[in-house]
Amino acid sequence: GAGVSQTPSNKVTEKGKYVELRCDPISGHTALYWYRQSLGQGPEFLIYFQGTGAADDSGLPNDRFFAVRPEGSVSTLKIQRTERGDSAVYLCASSLNGGREQYFGPGTRLTVT
Amino acid sequence: GQQVMQIPQYQHVQEGEDFTTYCNSSTTLSNIQWYKQRPGGHPVFLIQLVKSGEVKKQKRLTFQFGEAKKNSSLHITATQTTDVGTYFCADKGGSYIPTFGRGTSLIVHP
Numbered sequence: 096g097a098g099v100s101q102t103p104s105n106k107v108t109e110k111g112k113y114v115e116l117r118c119d120p121i122s123g124h125t126a127l128y129w130y131r132q133s134l135g136q137g138p139e140f141l142i143y144f145q146g147t148g149a150a151d152d153s154g155l156p157n158d159r160f161f162a163v164r165p166e167g168s169v170s171t172l173k174i175q176r177t178e179r180g181d182s183a184v185y186l187c188a189s190s191l192n193g194g195r196e197q198y199f200g201p202g203t204r205l206t207v208t
Numbered sequence: 209g210q211q212v213m214q215i216p217q218y219q220h221v222q223e224g225e226d227f228t229t230y231c232n233s234s235t236t237l238s239n240i241q242w243y244k245q246r247p248g249g250h251p252v253f254l255i256q257l258v259k260s261g262e263v264k265k266q267k268r269l270t271f272q273f274g275e276a277k278k279n280s281s282l283h284i285t286a287t288q289t290t291d292v293g294t295y296f297c298a299d300k301g302g303s304y305i306p307t308f309g310r311g312t313s314l315i316v317h318p
Contacts (some may be wrong), residue, residue: 137308
């Protein structure tokens with residue numbers, strides 16, 4: 096079966112632009128997580144979905160970041176007015192439910208110039 | 209919030225030597241998960257430890273959860289070049305939000 100997929104794999108954008116990052120979780124996984132990973136660091140939690148709802152968005156750094164999962168499957172992470180400090184690899188992970196092991200996607204490398 | 213400290217940050221070994229990474233917390237850990245991330249790759253789940261004092265083995269890898277649930281370790285016996293990567297521990301916590309350590313990068317010299 097297919098694993099978690101993320102598109103695009105790389106995104107270069109100019110400061111101030113809007114970007115959308117997409118995550119396709121493993122079919123049947125109700126839990127979906129977004130993380131941000133900078134070089135030399137562990138994944139930093141952003142937001143957790145259980146089904147369609149954001150169960151915990153406490154990791155979103157500010158109101159420029161927003162994520163949706165309207166049908167409980169695909170999720171989109173949206174970043175408005177991008178800043179150079181947003182440059183990182185954005186990882187998506189899904190899990191059968193919230194308490195189980197997570198399966199990570201390959202990530203989207205975002206570069207803000 | 210919960211902080212998970214991992215040491216060392218880097219470890220160079222000769223192929224065939226053993227390797228250990230430690231995950232420590234000042235507060236009680238809930239469930240510990242271990243992940244491996246190859247250079248340029250994404251984290252891949254290895255194992256989850258739940259019980260105090262738990263020990264689990266996967267071939268040359270041995271995972272331990274401390275008796276007080278404040279630390280965990282991953283030990284690799286007789287490292288191989290395929291073991292290269294960064295090993296992360298993550299505390300799952302009671303809220304399903306995992307807190308990852310900074311990771312230990314293992315470099316194996318042939």
